[in-house]
Amino acid sequence: xxxxxxxxxxxxxxxxxxxxxxxxxxxxxxxxxxxxxxxxxxxxxxxxxxxxxxxxxxxxxxxxxxxxxxxxxxxxxxxxxxxxxxxxxxxxxxxxxxxxxxxxxxxxxxxxxxxxxxxxxxxxxxxxxxxxxxxxxxxxxxxxxxxxxxxxxxxxxxxxxxxxxxxxxxxxxxxxxxxxxxxxxxxxxxxxxxxxxxxxxxxxxxxxxxxxxxxxxxxxxxxxxxxxxxxxxxxxxxxxxxxxxxxxxxxxxxxxxxxxxxxxxxxxxxxxxxxxxxxxxxxxxxxxxxxxxxxxxxxxxxxxxxxxxxxxxxxxxxxxxxxxxxxxxxxxxxxxxxxxxxxxxxxxxxxxxxxxxxxxxxxxxxxxxxxxxxxxxxxxxxxxxxxxxxxxxxxxxxxxxxxxxxxxxxxxxxxxxxxxxxxxxxxxxxxxxxxxxxxxxxxxxxxxxxxxxxxxxxxxxxxxxxxxxxxxxxxxxxxxxxxxxxxxxxxxxxxxxxxxxxxxxxxxxxxxxxxxxxxxxxxxxxxxxxxxxxxxxxxxxxxxxxxxxxxxxxxxxxxxxxxxxxxxxxxxxxxxxxxxxxxxxxxxxxxxxxxxxxxxxxxxxxxxxxxxxxxxxxxxxxxxxxxxxxxxxxxxxxxxxxxxxxxxxxxxxxxxxxxxxxxxxxx
Numbered sequence: 001x002x003x004x005x006x007x008x009x010x011x012x013x014x015x016x017x018x019x020x021x022x023x024x025x026x027x028x029x030x031x032x033x034x035x036x037x038x039x040x041x042x043x044x045x046x047x048x049x050x051x052x053x054x055x056x057x058x059x060x061x062x063x064x065x066x067x068x069x070x071x072x073x074x075x076x077x078x079x080x081x082x083x084x085x086x087x088x089x090x091x092x093x094x095x096x097x098x099x100x101x102x103x104x105x106x107x108x109x110x111x112x113x114x115x116x117x118x119x120x121x122x123x124x125x126x127x128x129x130x131x132x133x134x135x136x137x138x139x140x141x142x143x144x145x146x147x148x149x150x151x152x153x154x155x156x157x158x159x160x161x162x163x164x165x166x167x168x169x170x171x172x173x174x175x176x177x178x179x180x181x182x183x184x185x186x187x188x189x190x191x192x193x194x195x196x197x198x199x200x201x202x203x204x205x206x207x208x209x210x211x212x213x214x215x216x217x218x219x220x221x222x223x224x225x226x227x228x229x230x231x232x233x234x235x236x237x238x239x240x241x242x243x244x245x246x247x248x249x250x251x252x253x254x255x256x257x258x259x260x261x262x263x264x265x266x267x268x269x270x271x272x273x274x275x276x277x278x279x280x281x282x283x284x285x286x287x288x289x290x291x292x293x294x295x296x297x298x299x300x301x302x303x304x305x306x307x308x309x310x311x312x313x314x315x316x317x318x319x320x321x322x323x324x325x326x327x328x329x330x331x332x333x334x335x336x337x338x339x340x341x342x343x344x345x346x347x348x349x350x351x352x353x354x355x356x357x358x359x360x361x362x363x364x365x366x367x368x369x370x371x372x373x374x375x376x377x378x379x380x381x382x383x384x385x386x387x388x389x390x391x392x393x394x395x396x397x398x399x400x401x402x403x404x405x406x407x408x409x410x411x412x413x414x415x416x417x418x419x420x421x422x423x424x425x426x427x428x429x430x431x432x433x434x435x436x437x438x439x440x441x442x443x444x445x446x447x448x449x450x451x452x453x454x455x456x457x458x459x460x461x462x463x464x465x466x467x468x469x470x471x472x473x474x475x476x477x478x479x480x481x482x483x484x485x486x487x488x489x490x491x492x493x494x495x496x497x498x499x500x501x502x503x504x505x506x507x508x509x510x511x512x513x514x515x516x517x518x519x520x521x522x523x524x525x526x527x528x529x530x531x532x533x534x535x536x537x538x539x540x541x542x543x544x545x546x547x548x549x550x551x552x553x554x555x556x557x558x559x560x561x562x563x564x565x566x567x568x569x570x571x572x573x574x575x576x577x578x579x580x581x582x583x584x585x586x587x588x589x590x591x592x593x594x595x596x597x598x599x600x601x602x603x604x605x606x607x608x609x610x611x612x613x614x615x616x617x618x619x620x621x622x623x624x625x626x627x628x629x630x631x632x633x634x635x636x637x638x639x640x641x642x643x644x645x646x647x648x649x650x651x652x653x654x655x656x657x658x659x660x661x662x663x664x665x666x667x
Contacts, residue, residue: 020104020105020166022169030058032177039058042189051160056151057150058150058151059147089243112150122141172198172228176195176233178193179261202220207305212294221262233262238269256317258317314356325352328368352375427620436640442609450529453644454531454532521564527570537569537580549602552565569606583597594611
């Protein structure tokens, strides 16, 4: 009789985390550690269908009677311990736990074992009672003709064992090992445990390098489910099929469920030097090691291959994440009937998908509130168009190599949400600006005037007369100052200039310039605004604009045939003289709306405010319909009592056009 060096209470403490499936697996591992290549598990049920006995039989080397003191006495240690710096699968057990784990579901265990001693085979039994785990008894020792091996019988079962659950557990426990050693067999009730039952993808690859004159074969397996107690690893195998050593791959603990194994076979592992010292970088005198070019080539090519296999898989992972987040109501609520809202939702999903594909770990192990917080953070970053900040954050928390970092930056750059969101906001604010301008023009209660209100509004929104203009002057500057700014914008020339004209002190309401890139021409607009209620447009107002034109015609630096000048006179209505109408009829053959004058490269237009607003509606109608902007609601929250309130509001409007940046620096 022998005694384990720990009490039953102490053993139970160590074994409390064991399930019946895990316990049975320990006995199987003991069999494989004893060099067995065939292990059979047989479960026996009683009359009511409950499993009351489990037998695990192997054809290994057996348990030597003379070594029982080293195998059964020192609990939680084992003679199978090896140098932990060299990882191998050949000897799996290391803690000496397997022989006592039956305690978690059975009351008794019996070992019947046969081993070789000199020229004889010896058979004997070992018995342990669950109530006295620290004691074991041996009996019936005798010489036998039976083959070596061990049968462990676990009986007086006190828990329900589900055969289907046991099978599933054994597949996840041993699939990687059965692939590593294809000559080994594991049966459950006569049915072979097949590693392929947990295979999602499998591929055989041969890689050759002519420069170093070597090739190697590798077998890649992607597992459906996480395998038990074994990381995703490279297994390096000798030409005789024996494993030399193993290492974890670079894609462990990524939070993406990309469970995989790589089995590499090459002759360099027949003469491969391994030690703790070598693993830290020391070279060998002969043979191969981790510092040799052949091994480095193998690792480099396998890592590249694994990344190529992982990439499309992550696209599926990201899509599954999106679907799960939808089911959990993680995304913000959007109105699916609204084009803008739908677009925002799609782009948020796109960004979450992009980040998930690069680092799924970010989304792992989050509770519902954490998921919502993270997605809302992404939503805010998108709304602000600040994907550069998102890249900076992710680059700090994600472990990426240079290629992956460049790819992430490119993907975020392609995320169109920031630019398109800004465009949508711009269009919305344009409608809002036009609505506010209508208030200034048509609502006499606001008491809007030309200088303080209309001019300020138009100089902020001179896109009404064309896109991409640079504002030269508004309100205060005269022709001389306008020329100086004009030359600065076009020629980067800020020198002092003078104009020889009696009208040089006249001031233009709006003077803007645009250089047409396509044909090299410069286009200029001059806008004269008139009070919407106090001034009606007639000869006097048109003559004022003609004076502007004459002043420009006389100044050579303003005037060349590569420039187009368009002058606009704008008011609420024409006077009763008919002067404006006759001017329009005089050039009606030009077939250009609102035109009253055209000579060479000069044109004068007279427009009513109603025409300005109508032109805007026509240009933006398509976008308005697609974006489903509810124009009538744009001013719901703003009730203006005076014109100054409108001017204050335009300061936050994204449609505002400011001075040219270079120009601002010299004004």
